[in-house]
Amino acid sequence: MDAELFPRERAAVAPGAVHVPDWLDAARQRTLLDACRTWARPPAGLRTVRTPGGGTMTARQVCLGWHWHPYAYARTVVDGDGAPVKPFPDWLGELARQAVTDTLGPQAVAPAPYDIALINFYDADARMGMHRDGDEKTDAPVVSLSLGDTCVFRFGNTATRTRPYTDVELRSGDLFVFGGPSRFAYHGVPRVLPGTAPPGLGLTGRLNVTLRVSGLPADTT
Numbered sequence: 001m002d003a004e005l006f007p008r009e010r011a012a013v014a015p016g017a018v019h020v021p022d023w024l025d026a027a028r029q030r031t032l033l034d035a036c037r038t039w040a041r042p043p044a045g046l047r048t049v050r051t052p053g054g055g056t057m058t059a060r061q062v063c064l065g066w067h068w069h070p071y072a073y074a075r076t077v078v079d080g081d082g083a084p085v086k087p088f089p090d091w092l093g094e095l096a097r098q099a100v101t102d103t104l105g106p107q108a109v110a111p112a113p114y115d116i117a118l119i120n121f122y123d124a125d126a127r128m129g130m131h132r133d134g135d136e137k138t139d140a141p142v143v144s145l146s147l148g149d150t151c152v153f154r155f156g157n158t159a160t161r162t163r164p165y166t167d168v169e170l171r172s173g174d175l176f177v178f179g180g181p182s183r184f185a186y187h188g189v190p191r192v193l194p195g196t197a198p199p200g201l202g203l204t205g206r207l208n209v210t211l212r213v214s215g216l217p218a219d220t221t
Contacts, residue, residue: 049069
């Protein structure tokens with residue numbers, strides 16, 4: 001937002017969980033958005049995620065490196081078109097490592113490379129229930145980047161989906177990293193604020209790019 005009375009500042013939301021406003025400048029946001037649009041095209045493109053109980057997630061998703069489906073990883077889109085998952089680019093791994101260094105310090109960077117991206121697209125009505133990122137075989141920090149519309153990001157605790165939690169406003173270009181004692185905290189998106197994306201970005205809705213370390217052997221199929 002322009003001309004704010006109180007500029008947004010970096011904040012430690014919980015031990016090991018850090019929010020950095022405007023971490024991506026306008027040019028890097030456009031570059032990442034262009035890449036997301038390429039990744040979203042079929043094959044192995046943007047899809048609706050169906051849960052084992054027969055429900056569907058309102059945020060649509062595309063994966064890189066490893067394909068996530070409730071609640072496991074595969075090398076092909078086993079719950080979609082069956083195509084091989086798109087590769088995870090080295091530059092995205094470098095971005096993740098820089099994000100961890102900037103928030104938690106170089107000592108928190110995982111020795112194993114970042115090799116998963118989950119990219120979720122939220123329209124005005126999409127939500128994400130409280131959940132933990134627990135299908136990886138590692139406790140390396142999770143890196144979350146926001147593009148487009150602002151959302152309310154609810155960051156909770158490791159024991160329950162309910163309180164205590166903190167609601168954080170994530171805007172386009174914001175970075176949120178959680179690791180250490182907060183790595184397996186419950187979190188979700190209770191609402192998106194339509195029409196709040198930067199006018200120059202050219203995106204209606206919200207994209208969330210979540211980067212993770214799988215801890216899985218490279219030859220697993």
